[in-house]
Structure formats: C-alpha cells, structure tokens
Amino acid sequence: MLWGVPNEYELTLAEWRENSIVWVVGAFMVCAFIATTAALFVRGVNRQSDLSRALRDANDRYHQTIDSLMDAIVAVDAEHNILLFNPSAEQSMRMRWSRMISWRRHCLVSYRSR
Numbered sequence: 001m002l003w004g005v006p007n008e009y010e011l012t013l014a015e016w017r018e019n020s021i022v023w024v025v026g027a028f029m030v031c032a033f034i035a036t037t038a039a040l041f042v043r044g045v046n047r048q049s050d051l052s053r054a055l056r057d058a059n060d061r062y063h064q065t066i067d068s069l070m071d072a073i074v075a076v077d078a079e080h081n082i083l084l085f086n087p088s089a090e091q092s093m094r095m096r097w098s099r100m101i102s103w104r105r106h107c108l109v110s111y112r113s114r
Contacts, residue, residue: 066086069086069088070088072088072089072092073089074086074089
C-alpha cells in the first residue's frame with residue numbers, strides 16, 4: 001500500500017519535524033540532568049554513610065580504649081560537670097557512672113586541693 005501526502009500537508013510536516021528535533025533534544029537534556037543529579041545525590045548519600053560509619057568506629061575505639069585503661073579517668077567540662085567516668089574510676093570511687101555523670105567535680109575533690 002502506498003500513501004501519498006498532498007503538498008499543503010508536506011509543509012506542515014516539515015515544520016513539525018524541525019520543531020520535534022528541538023523537543024527531543026530538550027527531553028534528552030532534561031533526562032541527562034535528572035540522571036546526573038540522581039547520581040550525585042546517591043554519591044553524597046554513600047559518602048555520608050561512609051563518614052558516619054568511620055565516626056562510629058572511631059567512637060567505639062575511643063570508648064574501648066578509655067574503658068580498658070586501669071587508671072581512673074574523670075573528665076569535666078568548663079562548668080565542672082562530669083562528662084566521662086570510666087570503669088576504673090567507678091571502682092576506685094565506689095560509685096556508678098550513672099550516678100556520677102550529673103554531679104560536679106567539687107564532689108570528688110577535697111576543698112583544700114581546689
């Protein structure tokens with residue numbers, strides 16, 4: 001079967017072909033932008049996941065080191081609140097960490113040595 005197109009429709013089809021190329025190129029550019037943005041987003045999520053895993057590992061190593069020391073360690077902040085109280089400090093002072101963490105340093109040090 002053969003189909004013929006009259007001349008007046010051929011001009012309309014030629015304009016449509018020219019316009020459709022612009023639309024197709026634009027659609028491909030939008031798709032490329034979306035794909036690139038998605039790839040960068042996934043890369044950022046993976047990087048954040050890797051960094052949080054590294055931070056968690058470093059924190060675990062820190063706590064394992066502090067908890068395994070035989071010396072009593074008590075860390076205080078600028079307001080003299082107790083921030084860190086390792087197991088050796090619990091044994092030497094005969095107090096649990098959960099009870100000491102909200103106390104101030106002056107509860108541990110005598111008045112003369114302040």
